[in-house]
Amino acid sequence: MNTVFFIGEKELSKLGAIRMFNPVPKPKNFCKCGCGVEIKAGRKWVSGHNLRRRSKGAIVIKGRSYKKINCDECESEFLRRTDSINRYGKVNYCGYKCANKAIGRKNRGRINHKARKGEYRNCLHCKSEFYVSRSQMKRGGKYCSKKCQMDRQKELGIVPKNFISAPNNKGKNNGRYRHGNRVGSHIQKRKLREKVIERDGGNWCLFCGKPGPGLHLHRVVYGSQGGRYELSNCVQLCPIHHELVHSSKRKWMPILKHYLKTGKLNLPKGWDDKC
Numbered sequence: 001m002n003t004v005f006f007i008g009e010k011e012l013s014k015l016g017a018i019r020m021f022n023p024v025p026k027p028k029n030f031c032k033c034g035c036g037v038e039i040k041a042g043r044k045w046v047s048g049h050n051l052r053r054r055s056k057g058a059i060v061i062k063g064r065s066y067k068k069i070n071c072d073e074c075e076s077e078f079l080r081r082t083d084s085i086n087r088y089g090k091v092n093y094c095g096y097k098c099a100n101k102a103i104g105r106k107n108r109g110r111i112n113h114k115a116r117k118g119e120y121r122n123c124l125h126c127k128s129e130f131y132v133s134r135s136q137m138k139r140g141g142k143y144c145s146k147k148c149q150m151d152r153q154k155e156l157g158i159v160p161k162n163f164i165s166a167p168n169n170k171g172k173n174n175g176r177y178r179h180g181n182r183v184g185s186h187i188q189k190r191k192l193r194e195k196v197i198e199r200d201g202g203n204w205c206l207f208c209g210k211p212g213p214g215l216h217l218h219r220v221v222y223g224s225q226g227g228r229y230e231l232s233n234c235v236q237l238c239p240i241h242h243e244l245v246h247s248s249k250r251k252w253m254p255i256l257k258h259y260l261k262t263g264k265l266n267l268p269k270g271w272d273d274k275c
Helices: 009-021 096-107 134-139 146-156 190-200 239-247 249-262
Strands: 059-061 064-070 077-081 119-122 129-132 216-219 234-237
Touching: 190 216, 190 234, 216 239, 234 239, 234 249, 239 249
Parallel strands: none
Antiparallel strands: 059 064, 064 077, 119 129, 216 234
16 A cells, blocks of 8 residues: 655755755766866867867967967067957057057047046137146136247237247247347356446345345346346346346336436335345
């Protein structure tokens, strides 16, 4: 007589848990060439181990097939895996250096608008539209180039019209250059300093009277405007008042020019005479 056993829900859940923790092992899949390397299910060969698919001129390194080809950038010969030839289009590069060169040459002149986080403005001088980055916006960003900025300052009288604004100032480009040499270059100032001391009546600062040494020889008309180291263009100043004179050319240049012509120094009221 056959006996029948009834299994409840608890017993069935226990059997399912046992099967879950002890699954049936799947058969392992190995490469068909006999190398003993385990591969994923559904594949037959390790990449490069299928000898039938290799080309005649292939070079085998660690089971991978390589072939000698020429770089499209530097035209040098190098080894490349056969499954990677023409992988990224019909181009092959020997390294990142050649790839970056080719990509940079291809993208040169192209504007990546997505990477731009600034804004477009119109130049105050030439009225043409140009891009202003965030860092340039903090500094102003009113002109499309240094040339436009210099031309605008010349028009407004902020900078003199014959101001040196470019390295190429030969001939007619700039009157302060003769035969390619700048007028008012560095010279020996010992004899000139002696003449200035004799004219001013002593070796002291013209503003505060501080005695030398350590005084600076100041050109009233700046070297950038063609001023030379001459007796009719130089005065002696202490370092503090030399810096003060250079802080405002419009204020101090007429005063010093008047002193060189008349010999009288008319300092404005409220100027700082503490040296």
